[in-house]
Amino acid sequence: MGSRSVKTFLVALLLAAPLAWAQTGSVQGEVEIFVVGADGKEQPKADRSGVVVYLTGYTEEPPAEVAVMSQAQKTFMPGVLPIVAGQKVEFLNKDVVLHNVFSRSVARKFDAGKNRPGEKYVETFKKTGIIDVYCDIHEQMVATLVVVPNRAFAVTGKDGRFTLSGVRPGRHPIFAVHRRDEKSDIARAEVVVEAGRTSTARLKLVETRTDDTHLDKRGKKYTPRPDYIEKDR
Incomplete structure (x- = not known):
């Protein structure tokens, strides 16, 4: 086989490899x-x-788009959100009251702080695992992130x-x-x-x-709190 034939064969092999992997x-x-x-x-x-x-x-590799978990009517939407490790998640407050999204899960701990209506918090989840998500103000708000x-x-x-x-x-x-x-x-x-x-x-x-009984972000039982629309972080 001549040098040109060898090069042609190698090029064809390299071009075919991605197709094989793509199946x-x-x-x-x-x-x-x-x-x-x-x-x-x-x-x-x-x-x-x-x-x-x-x-x-x-x-x-994770998708480039940012996944969204909104807060509306004192509910997380969606209530369960699967994402790929390394993907970003936007926690968007679409409600008319203040929220504080957090997690104390072993897989990933985070605290978004207090977010007013219209504000958002973005977090990157680099490791796989199951993450319980709550609001520190509204005990009934519960959701799950599944990082795959x-x-x-x-x-x-x-x-x-x-x-x-x-x-x-x-x-x-x-x-x-x-x-x-x-x-x-x-x-x-x-x-x-x-x-x-x-x-x-x-x-x-x-x-x-x-x-769905759980503790607040400080590891204590929830106490009744009024809703706030405007309040400093």
């Missing part, structure tokens, strides 16, 4: 949620929305179904996380993904947290 598969499936009844038996839950399903086993290693994730609807697209081929652990508790409600299975094919997975979760 991905997908995963479709369903998450079942059960609650424990008064008799101690597991009962299926009708609404299976808000479950984050994601794969591990490889990492990807790649873009193969989805949030279930009421029927509990999900689709993960653009998944790299291989055998991967697959997880399902529900509600606001970094220590429980995590289901795990394994799935084999092939390029150009759709694999299936089924996961089961049992709710272990019955309420």
Whole structure:
């Protein structure tokens, strides 16, 4: 093979390599949620929305866009937000009252301070993990950030179904996380993904947290506080 032929072959090989890596598969499936009844038996839950399903086993760069978790009507929207490690999140106060977003989770501690209506706070989450998010002023405000290693994730609807697209081929652990508790409600299975094919997975979760009781950012019980629209930080 002449030098020109060798160069042509190498160029073709280099051009083909990204195409080979670009071949991905997908995963479709369903998450079942059960609650424990008064008799101690597991009962299926009708609404299976808000479950984050994601794969591990490889990492990807986070998207450039900033994810948004708003505060409106004294509620976090969305209540569960999956992001890729390294991605930024904007906590935007769209309410008419003061808020103070914070987390005391082991995975990531932060304190946005007091934010007036229209103000925002941006935080970067570099490590994977489950992060409970609260407001230091309104005890009923609870949310969850799920920081995952790649873009193969989805949030279930009421029927509990999900689709993960653009998944790299291989055998991967697959997880399902529900509600606001970094220590429980995590289901795990394994799935084999092939390029150009759709694999299936089924996961089961049992709710272990019955309420959203938590402490304020100082680690103390909440005390009744009036709403403030204008107040210094």
